[in-house]
Amino acid sequence: MVVFAGQGDARRSMSLLWRAPDRPRTGRSGPKPGLSVDAIVTAGLAVADAEGMGALSMRAVGERLGRTAMALYTYVPGKAELVDLMHDRALAELPTDYELAAGWRPALTTWAEDLFACCLRHPWMLQVSQARPVLGPSELGAMETVLRILHGTGLEPRLLRGVVSTLWQFVRGMAQVAADTRAAASATGVPDEEWWSARSTQLAELAPDFADRFPLLTALESGAAAPAAEDGGYLEGQTRESFRTGLAVLLDGVETAVTRPDGR
Amino acid sequence: MVVFAGQGDARRSMSLLWRAPDRPRTGRSGPKPGLSVDAIVTAGLAVADAEGMGALSMRAVGERLGRTAMALYTYVPGKAELVDLMHDRALAELPTDYELAAGWRPALTTWAEDLFACCLRHPWMLQVSQARPVLGPSELGAMETVLRILHGTGLEPRLLRGVVSTLWQFVRGMAQVAADTRAAASATGVPDEEWWSARSTQLAELAPDFADRFPLLTALESGAAAPAAEDGGYLEGQTRESFRTGLAVLLDGVETAVTRPDGR
DNA sequence: CGAGGATACTTTACGGCATAAGGAGTTGCC
DNA sequence: GGCAACTCCTTATGCCGTAAAGTATCCTCG
Numbered sequence: 224m225v226v227f228a229g230q231g232d233a234r235r236s237m238s239l240l241w242r243a244p245d246r247p248r249t250g251r252s253g254p255k256p257g258l259s260v261d262a263i264v265t266a267g268l269a270v271a272d273a274e275g276m277g278a279l280s281m282r283a284v285g286e287r288l289g290r291t292a293m294a295l296y297t298y299v300p301g302k303a304e305l306v307d308l309m310h311d312r313a314l315a316e317l318p319t320d321y322e323l324a325a326g327w328r329p330a331l332t333t334w335a336e337d338l339f340a341c342c343l344r345h346p347w348m349l350q351v352s353q354a355r356p357v358l359g360p361s362e363l364g365a366m367e368t369v370l371r372i373l374h375g376t377g378l379e380p381r382l383l384r385g386v387v388s389t390l391w392q393f394v395r396g397m398a399q400v401a402a403d404t405r406a407a408a409s410a411t412g413v414p415d416e417e418w419w420s421a422r423s424t425q426l427a428e429l430a431p432d433f434a435d436r437f438p439l440l441t442a443l444e445s446g447a448a449a450p451a452a453e454d455g456g457y458l459e460g461q462t463r464e465s466f467r468t469g470l471a472v473l474l475d476g477v478e479t480a481v482t483r484p485d486g487r
Numbered sequence: 488m489v490v491f492a493g494q495g496d497a498r499r500s501m502s503l504l505w506r507a508p509d510r511p512r513t514g515r516s517g518p519k520p521g522l523s524v525d526a527i528v529t530a531g532l533a534v535a536d537a538e539g540m541g542a543l544s545m546r547a548v549g550e551r552l553g554r555t556a557m558a559l560y561t562y563v564p565g566k567a568e569l570v571d572l573m574h575d576r577a578l579a580e581l582p583t584d585y586e587l588a589a590g591w592r593p594a595l596t597t598w599a600e601d602l603f604a605c606c607l608r609h610p611w612m613l614q615v616s617q618a619r620p621v622l623g624p625s626e627l628g629a630m631e632t633v634l635r636i637l638h639g640t641g642l643e644p645r646l647l648r649g650v651v652s653t654l655w656q657f658v659r660g661m662a663q664v665a666a667d668t669r670a671a672a673s674a675t676g677v678p679d680e681e682w683w684s685a686r687s688t689q690l691a692e693l694a695p696d697f698a699d700r701f702p703l704l705t706a707l708e709s710g711a712a713a714p715a716a717e718d719g720g721y722l723e724g725q726t727r728e729s730f731r732t733g734l735a736v737l738l739d740g741v742e743t744a745v746t747r748p749d750g751r
Numbered sequence: 752c753g754a755g756g757a758t759a760c761t762t763t764a765c766g767g768c769a770t771a772a773g774g775a776g777t778t779g780c781c
Numbered sequence: 782g783g784c785a786a787c788t789c790c791t792t793a794t795g796c797c798g799t800a801a802a803g804t805a806t807c808c809t810c811g
Binding site (some may be wrong): 488514516517519544545546556557560565566 | 796797798799800805806807808811
């Protein structure tokens with residue numbers, strides 16, 4: 224199942240995201256708040272980072288703060304809104320300034336790598352539905368950053384929108400694959416390569432005609448190069464490589480669009 | 488939450504996906520099966536298509552078949568496996584033959600559009616975790632199709648892998664945005680455009696300094712062209728356009744890779 | 752042909768979840 | 782001093798996936 228974040232009380236969620244000032248502090252009776260939205264978001268992040276989105280429950284977050292689940296509802300309207308806040312908090316880790324002296328391409332490459340890394344640090348981010356187009360300040364900030372990098376290129380708005388979306392989706396998608404394979408391998412306790420080869424063997428058993436049905440796939444698979452040693456396990460290396468070459472291809476496309484004289 | 492499909496009993500799940508023959512039919516005592524894996528998958532698809540992944544419960548699927556939730560466990564080991572099967576069934580809708588006379592580019596464009604459309608027909612697909620790299624026959628079939636389209640280009644394996652992944656992720660990502668915005672708009676009953684403009688107004692209230700903080704974003708947004716009338720609502724048109732231009736850029740990149748003499 | 756065992760399906764139950772409702776204790780202002 | 786506002790708790794409701802155990806059905810073997 225997926226978290227459909229912020230579907231419900233969108234108004235309230237937005238206020239929280241944009242930190243609408245809390246009610247005036249003066250003339251406030253009752254016990255002082257022992258918690259804060261920030262603290263709750265931090266706790267949520269800790270839970271999700273450590274145990275995954277599946278373990279993120281109001282109970283778990285409350286427990287980490289020494290409270291019950293219901294205590295959180297004083298600060299946050301519901302779980303969906305909490306997830307929204309966590310998502311934006313995670314994106315706040317992204318740098319916003321990139322060196323443009325060498326042109327847009329290296330800057331954009333680094334940006335993509337940074338986003339990729341951020342998604343891998345917080346894999347649960349990839350399970351947050353992308354519903355509404357971009358709402359939180361950090362998310363918008365990231366968009367703005369990309370636009371700044373591409374600003375000198377003179378790309379027309381239509382293309383610009385397409386490029387930004389494509390980049391974003393590409394990184395998210397690649398990160399999801401990377402995160403998920405890593406999770407699958409580590410959940411079963413089997414190291415990367417074994418896990419994959421076990422799966423291959425099984426496939427061969429179940430579909431003996433595999434090579435006939437999928438000749439090109441078979442050829443491609445057999446031609447898989449050993450990944451660079453630096454890149455962790457086998458699968459992880461594979462995904463990183465796909466990320467790199469995919470990104471390069473994508474940026475080649477951008478370059479074509481940029482240099483094409485007719486702007487289309 | 489996200490469905491981590493097939494994490495559990497991977498072996499059993501794979502057998503089902505690849506339709507390992509049922510136990511020999513002779514010498515079988517007991518009442519005849521009133522259901523079948525296929526029927527269950529069909530029912531699951533119907534539930535998910537109609538009411539979304541959130542409404543997909545074993546109880547709901549059972550009910551649609553006139554059974555209890557537990558009856559399904561005779562045929563399917565658990566919900567995760569059912570979701571895997573549904574996912575592969577949905578992908579089976581994709582064509583596998585594409586006209587290559589005009590070259591790989593139009594074929595690949597059509598393929599991407601077909602996948603995009605399939606994802607929009609079954610938005611819940613996008614909430615199925617991409618964990619393990621591709622396991623079901625239809626999913627592999629789709630990969631094989633892409634490879635067939637790109638076969639004439641002489642792309643080296645490393646690039647080929649990157650391109651295929653990139654395409655796949657791109658389409659999935661764009662479809663997710665499209666599906667989610669559509670869902671958000673229709674869930675609130677507000678038509679596309681209104682929904683979006685309400686959100687804009689709210690943003691302006693919450694962040695009065697918006698235009699200062701995000702100048703490029705503001706400029707880009709204000710320059711948004713009215714989408715073509717054919718494209719349904721405002722947002723939907725916007726997403727379709729991003730999809731088209733993004734795809735074009737991406738394929739430009741592929742073209743560069745294909746025509747570059749040094750093969751890198 | 753009748754018994755035994757395999758099979759399909761049901762009922763019930765458990766532990767989890769988000770969260771609604773209402774109660775208890777704490778604090779500041781009048 | 783009292784009251785209103787506030788935080789936080791306990792309890793309860795209605796979902797969920799699925800384990801366990803019961804019942805009815807049918808085939809095969811003696």
